[in-house]
Amino acid sequence: MADVMIGIDPHKNSHTAVAIGLVEERLGELRVCACPSQAGQLLAWAQEWPERAWAIEGAAGLGCLLAQQLVAAGERVLDVPPKLAARVRLLQSGNTSKNDPNDAYSVAVAALRSKAWRPVVAEDHAVVLKIWAKRHRDLARTRNQACCRLHAVLCDLVPGGIRREISAGKAAAILEQVTPSSPAARARCELAAEFLADLRRLDAQLRECNKKLAAAVRASGTCLTGLFGVGPVIAGTVIGDVRQVFRFPDRDHFAAWNGTAPVEVSSGDRKKIYRLSLRGNRRVNHAIHMAAISQIRHKHSDGRAFYDKKVAEGKTHKEALRALKRRISDAIYAALVADARQATSCPKGPGGQPGNHSASRAAGSRPAHRHFGQATPGPATTIRPDLTAGTARMQPNEVLHGRAGRSPATSKKSPTTT
Numbered sequence: 190m191a192d193v194m195i196g197i198d199p200h201k202n203s204h205t206a207v208a209i210g211l212v213e214e215r216l217g218e219l220r221v222c223a224c225p226s227q228a229g230q231l232l233a234w235a236q237e238w239p240e241r242a243w244a245i246e247g248a249a250g251l252g253c254l255l256a257q258q259l260v261a262a263g264e265r266v267l268d269v270p271p272k273l274a275a276r277v278r279l280l281q282s283g284n285t286s287k288n289d290p291n292d293a294y295s296v297a298v299a300a301l302r303s304k305a306w307r308p309v310v311a312e313d314h315a316v317v318l319k320i321w322a323k324r325h326r327d328l329a330r331t332r333n334q335a336c337c338r339l340h341a342v343l344c345d346l347v348p349g350g351i352r353r354e355i356s357a358g359k360a361a362a363i364l365e366q367v368t369p370s371s372p373a374a375r376a377r378c379e380l381a382a383e384f385l386a387d388l389r390r391l392d393a394q395l396r397e398c399n400k401k402l403a404a405a406v407r408a409s410g411t412c413l414t415g416l417f418g419v420g421p422v423i424a425g426t427v428i429g430d431v432r433q434v435f436r437f438p439d440r441d442h443f444a445a446w447n448g449t450a451p452v453e454v455s456s457g458d459r460k461k462i463y464r465l466s467l468r469g470n471r472r473v474n475h476a477i478h479m480a481a482i483s484q485i486r487h488k489h490s491d492g493r494a495f496y497d498k499k500v501a502e503g504k505t506h507k508e509a510l511r512a513l514k515r516r517i518s519d520a521i522y523a524a525l526v527a528d529a530r531q532a533t534s535c536p537k538g539p540g541g542q543p544g545n546h547s548a549s550r551a552a553g554s555r556p557a558h559r560h561f562g563q564a565t566p567g568p569a570t571t572i573r574p575d576l577t578a579g580t581a582r583m584q585p586n587e588v589l590h591g592r593a594g595r596s597p598a599t600s601k602k603s604p605t606t607t
Contacts, residue, residue, distance in 0.1 A: 191240050191241050191242035191265065192210065192211060192238065192240040192241070193208050193209070193210060193216060193235075193238040193240060193241040193242070194208070194209055194241070194242055194244055194297045194298075194300055194301045195207070195208045195209075195231075195235060195238075195241055195242070195243050195244065195297060196208075196209070196244045196245075196246075196269075196293040196294060196295070196296035196297025196298070196299075196300065197231075197243060197244065197245045197246065197252060197255065197293055197296065198246055198289045198290075198292040198293040198296060199245060199246060199247065199250075199251040199252035199255060200223070200251060200289070201223065201251060202222065202223050203220055203221065203222050203223055203289075204220070204221050204223060204227060204231075204252075204255060205218070205219075205220045205289035205290055205292070205293045206218070206219045206220075206221070206231055206234070206235075206293055207290055207293040207294045207297055208235065208238060208241070208297070209294065209297045209298065209301065211301070213297075213298055213301065215294065216238070217234070218290055218293075219231065219234045220289070227255060227258070228255060228258035228259055228262060231255075231259070232259075232262060232264070241264075241265075242264075242265045242266070242267060242300070243256075243259055243264055243265065243266045243267065244266075244267045244269045244296050244297050244299070244300030244301075245259075245266060245267070245268060245269065245296070245309070246269050246270075246271055246274050246292070246293075246296045247268075247269075247270070247271055248266065248267075248268035248269075248307075248309045249268065256268070256309045257309075257311065257312060259309075260309055260310065260311050261311065265308070266308070266309040267300045267306050267307060267308060267309065268307040268308070268309050269296045269299050269300050269303075269307075270307075273299045273303065274292065274295045274296045274299045275295075276299070277295040277296075277298050277299045277302075278291070278292070278295045281295070307436070310432075310433065313432075314405070314408065314409050315409075315428050315429055315431075315432045316429070316432075317405050318402070318405050318406065318409065318424075318425040318426075318428050318429040319425070319426075319428075319429025319430065319432075320429075321398060321401050321402040321405055321425060322402060322422065322425035322426045322429050323429075324398050324402075325395070325398050325399070325402055325422055325425075326426075326472075328391060328394050328395050328398055329395065331391055332388065332391040332392070332395065335384055335387045335388050335391060336354075336355050336388065338384050339355060339360055339381060339384040339385065339388060340355060342377055342380055342381045342384060343355075343360070343363060343381060345377050346363075346364075346367050346374065346377055346378065346381065347363060347367065351363070357385060357388045357389045357392060360381070360384075360385050360388070361385060364378060364381055364382065364385065399421070399422075402421045402422060402425050403421040405421075405425065406421040406424050406425055406428075409424075409428065409528075410528070410531065411424055411428060411524070411528050412524050412527055412528060413427060413428065413521065413524045413525070413528070415524070416480065416517070416520055416521065416524060417480075417483070417484055417487075417490050417491070417492060418479070418480035418481070418482075418483030418484045418487075418490070418492065418517075419480050419521075422476075423476040423477075423479060423480055426472055426473065426476045427473055427476055427477075427521060427525075428525070428528075430470055430472055430473050431473070431525060434522070434525040434526055434528075434529050435529065437522070440518070440519045440522040440523070443518060443521075443522040444515055444518045444519070444522075445466070445469065446469050446470060446473075447469050447470050447473040447474050447477060447518055448466045448467070448468055448469030448470065448471065448473075448474040449466070449469075449474065449477060449511070449514045449515045449517075449518040450466060450515065450518075451463035451464060451465065451466055451511075452464055452465070452466045452468070465511070474514075477514050477517050477518055477521070478510075478514060480517050481510055481513045481514045481517055484496070484513065484517075485510070485513070492513055492516075492517070495512070495513055495516060496509045496510070496512075496513050499512050499513070
């Protein structure tokens with residue numbers, strides 16, 4: 190543990206730093222403007238504390254650039270969630286004023302007291318995936334907005350409008366058949382034409398973004414895309430948000446982080462009561478949800494077999510879907526651990542999780558299969574049963590991956606324990 194913890198409250202135009210000791214006494218304070226020399230000013234000010242560490246509130250947000258500059262300078266930097274710093278302010282005795290120095294002090298105290306430190310590492314290939322995955326989400330939302338506006342205008346031009354999903358070609362064909370009979374109708378036609386142009390432009394941007402994201406996922410060398418229903422968009426979202434899988438000791442912690450693990454609400458005589466979790470990373474949760482929907486829609490997938498089994502046991506659609514999402518979460522965790530080990534053994538490649546040491550910190554999860562291991566036991570080797578050979582369907586408790594024709598000999602081995 191460092192002798193001095195320096196908390197930083199980052200803003201768009203300035204950063205406030207407060208240094209504290211091991212007994213949480215204030216040792217110094219500095220406010221710097223957000224400028225090219227911001228990191229140099231902070232380092233020069235902190236020279237009197239050689240055994241120091243930096244704690245930045247939201248190091249993935251407004252403090253991202255400053256955190257990366259300090260990491261590049263060889264400093265030890267920790268990421269403090271804003272919620273954790275807010276709890277420190279709430280529990281402080283007395284009426285503490287809400288200002289930047291006090292916020293920076295709370296960040297430093299939170300980092301000093303926390304047992305689960307979140308170190309900031311240099312940006313790697315996972316950040317590239319996060320950038321293009323975010324771009325894809327933004328474009329998809331904008332396209333959906335343009336489609337909704339085009340739907341609304343067409344309802345005023347065509348009786349009943351368009352009942353199904355709209356496309357640029359379908360909208361263009363409808364507009365060609367519309368003959369405006371009034372100035373208002375002509376204005377609506379012109380507005381619909383503008384929305385149609387926006388839709389075509391967004392479609393082109395989405396195609397280009399898909400190409401860049403797919404290329405980035407291929408360059409990462411991840412095996413996530415081997416899971417059934419996981420394409421470049423889902424893989425980029427998961428890897429970009431996870432970044433360092435060693436943060437999660439085991440698959441249960443990972444499921445709690447992404448919201449696929451139920452939350453216990455036991456109290457008094459009510460024991461072992463659980464409810465749906467609304468916490469966790471909702472982007473990754475949505476990505477897992479889309480993978481589960483893809484598996485359910487394909488009757489030949491083992492995800493659909495697992496879902497049908499749960500429904501036959503009396504589960505509702507939503508309960509069976511949640512169970513499948515948790516199984517996919519376990520498979521994703523095993524794939525990320527396999528990626529981390531591959532990156533550790535081959536440090537020169539970009540890798541899905543480069544630069545970490547997950548092989549020694551992933552809670553002893555040793556996948557017998559290079560995709561799944563303990564997370565999804567059993568020899569999941571094909572996506573379709575061999576009807577000609579008369580082989581039976583794989584067991585429902587196996588989550589399917591999308592590569593066929595691999596030998597099950599290695600996957601049948603049980604993971605070794607150490």
